[in-house]
Amino acid sequence: MKMNDMDMNMDMGHHQHEMGGGDMMMHGGHMMHMGNLKQKFWVSLILALPILFLSPAMGVWLPFQFSFPGAHWVVIIFATILFFYGGRPFFNSAYYEVKDHKPAMMTLITLGITTSYLYSLYAFVSNTFFPNRPHVTDFFWELATLILIMLLGHWVEMNSMMKASSSLHDLASLLxxxxxxxxxxxxxxxxxxxxxxxxxxxxxxxxxxxxxxxxxxxxxxxxxxxxxxxxxxxxxxxxxxxxxxxxxxxxxxxxxxxxxATSGFLANVNNLVETSKENKSKLQTLADRVSGWLFYAAVLVGLLALIIWSIVTNFATGLERMVAVLVIACPHALGLAIPLVNARSTSLGSKNGLLVRNRQVIDISEHIDYVVLDKTGTLTQGNFKVEEYHTFNAKISDEEILQLTASLEQQSDHPIAKSITKLAKTKQITLKPATAVQTLAGQGIKGKIGDVEYQVVNEKSLAKQEIFVPKLANNAATISYLVKNNTVIGYLTVGDQIKAEAPELIKQLKKQNITPLMLTGDNQAAAKAVAEKLGISEFKAELLPQDKQKIIKQLQQQGHKVMMVGDGINDAPSLAQANIGVAIGAGTDIALDSADVILVNSNPIDIIKFFNLANNTHKKTVENLWWGAGYNIIAIPLAAGILAFAGIILSPAVGAIFMSLSTVVVSINASLLKL
Structure with missing residues (x-):
């Protein structure tokens, strides 16, 4: 079985491109950290410092800034290195966005920094070599701050979203x-x-x-x-x-x-997980769509401004208006709007036992109408416990039934045997020595206590031996019968315990008009008993992993949005297939790594906490998108000169001030996110 060492659970688009220099990978507008993004930010900051101190900020000199003869040469050199070094990830990603005919955040950033750099280069040449011409304001300061803020935004984003390590090699560790x-x-x-x-x-x-x-x-x-x-x-x-x-x-x-190894059960599970992830990864984020709209709006308005102002006045004025539009459209605040909310949301989630590994689920959560729950380990403890034990023989007490059964089972490692012997020890019952103990394949166990032969077997074995089976009311648990001389003298029932929080979870889901559906590999009777206790009306039992995945797929084909909650390797394909996969924290590594959300405390009621967190995060994201991009609705037309007749023209300098203010607003708004 061939396992990948890197399996990043991000929305990757339908293809994958590795960027040069090993710095990052970009997919459908998203940066993937493949090297040291932190290093890229700090190097870019060092390159930006001379520009921040020596170049006018937004057209005006700030108190900490200064100049000296030849300073403009220092600025152009550092700005050029910064443009190509710090801007490279954006250029690479923008190339693939345009190639896919889906311009988004990276294309908009590339447009802004390229326009800033080229126009500033033109300003440098004009001001340096043609001093008699009117002075042209450069945008080197805007270029430096934009690259820094965008790198910082993605660093914040990667820190909060990419902590999960590769997982598929954990499948191999089972072999x-x-x-x-x-x-x-x-x-x-x-x-x-x-x-x-x-x-x-x-x-x-x-x-x-x-x-x-x-x-x-x-x-x-x-x-x-x-x-x-x-x-x-x-x-x-x-x-x-x-x-x-x-x-x-x-x-x-x-x-x-x-x-x-290449085509066995685990290999198939691995393939199912990967295929489902590929299918789910084609979703596009809201920020990308907003950036796409902004890109088209900026280009269209910029070109109109160039044409109209060139006709009305002259080409130089038209060019300046177009540059103002393209620089102002550059999304400083938009670049931080979602990463800051994600970072706050991730922090809040971790404090409350929720690890959100895939940010897309925040947008999807409000549309979920089915929550599919694995039974064992999710709704139940996954630990067997003796529920009852009784005698059918008036001469033998209930305690003696437990003593005889535990005496036969004391050498066995079977989970049911362990639960029986554990109870006997708890009740301080002394076990008797058993001899000639023999496992009856698929039926139970037999052996001698003293000179008498006993059996502890299931109903199937009794039927095979034509021994009378007393009818019991409780047929939902696993029943072991104690047989002496071909007669059943007593029985024990062993069941899995329902988690204390499970009933409240089902109640809350129904309250939110979400249908709970229980799926399990366990037998029909055990599944029905658990479903009835929890008030679950829809359940399916005796399922194989691929059956669970098919059921989720069928629900999705019917138009439902499905959340799957599970903990075993058998759940991995289903977790990956679901619109949102939620893994119980005590589960297996492969289940955890196939999931979008992990419940660290293995508490099913945390699913409700997740819905609350997701809804609040979604609201803050939308608010921040309005703050981050909303100013463009006013700023772009003003920069184009729509109110020039009234003497109102927005310069890139003033636009940059608004940009900075919106960045502060989105930061404060993100910090106000509550669970």
């Missing part, structure tokens, strides 16, 4: 590096990727099953919880199918390999 492969009469260790289909491999107790296959000898309990979601261990014997990545608990198994 052993070396496999015991039959070679003649002996078994020899071979690398996993060298094992061919049809090979015979040995899996010792406590080892992970390396590849999908069929058991050809041996009997053992296998824990498939991580890969299928089935909460209890499954007995495997000759002829049983086994899945790569599941854990062999008790005895040695010899398995004939049916699938190589």
């Amino acid at each position: 052993p590096a070396m496999v015991h492969v039959k070679n003649g009469d002996n078994f020899k260790d071979e690398a996993l990727d060298q094992v061919q289909k049809g090979s015979t491999v040995m899996v010792k107790a406590g080892e992970a099953i390396p590849l999908d296959g069929t058991v050809i000898s041996g009997t053992s309990d296998v824990n498939e919880a991580l890969v299928t979601g089935e909460s209890s261990a499954v007995t495997k014997e000759k002829g049983s199918s086994v899945i790569g990545g599941s854990l062999n608990n008790s005895q040695t198994l010899v398995v004939k390999v049916s699938q190589p």
